[in-house]
Amino acid sequence: MSLVRTVSAFVEFINSLFLWKHKLQTSSAFLIFVAVVLTFDLWVVFAFLLSVFMVQYFRNNVGATNQTSPYQVSSEDAVSSDDDEDHVIQDKKGLRQRLQDLYNICLTVQNNLDMVAGLGERVKKWSDLLSQLR
Structure with a gap:
């Protein structure tokens, strides 16, 4: 109703x-x-979809590293501070890896958009050629 x-x-x-x-x-x-x-323009739709996907990627992958409550004490904190330093180094490597993965995704999207743009230019060239023949 x-x-x-x-x-x-x-x-x-x-x-x-x-x-x-x-x-x-x-x-x-x-x-x-x-x-x-x-x-x-038509590219606005694709830019909007890309931004939605990127926001979801950041929410799911990058923002998910610190999901524990600040009041919880893990067993790593109780063992020693050396483990904490190793954990921080692993997080830095993880962040670098995530940034590299993000770079690879952006590069792939850019290459695919370049391929689509090239296809569009070829179609336009052929349509201009066909319109001149008429």
């Missing part, structure tokens, strides 16, 4: 925009629409 009310409220809002019931609201919606239409 809530979905029906939400959809009906959205339809009423759109109808009020088309009927110019509130002139300031309608003109601002129109300006936003024009700005989005003029500035939107």
Whole structure:
């Protein structure tokens, strides 16, 4: 029932925009629409998806190293401080490895985007060639 009310409220809002019931609201919606239409490109969708994937990657892999509670005492803390120093060195290596993995992922994405751009240029060249033949 809530979905029906939400959809009906959205339809009423759109109808009020088309009927110019509130002139300031309608003109601002129109300006936003024009700005989005003029500035939107297909690459924006891919950039948005890439940013979503990168945020999820950082949340899952990079931010997951310190998930323990600060009040918990691990057995490593009770043994000695030498183990702590070894643990810090391993974390640094882990961070370096993660950054290297991230670099490799970015490089792969860049190479794939370059391949897609090359394909697009070839298609455009062929379409220009075919349009000249007509």
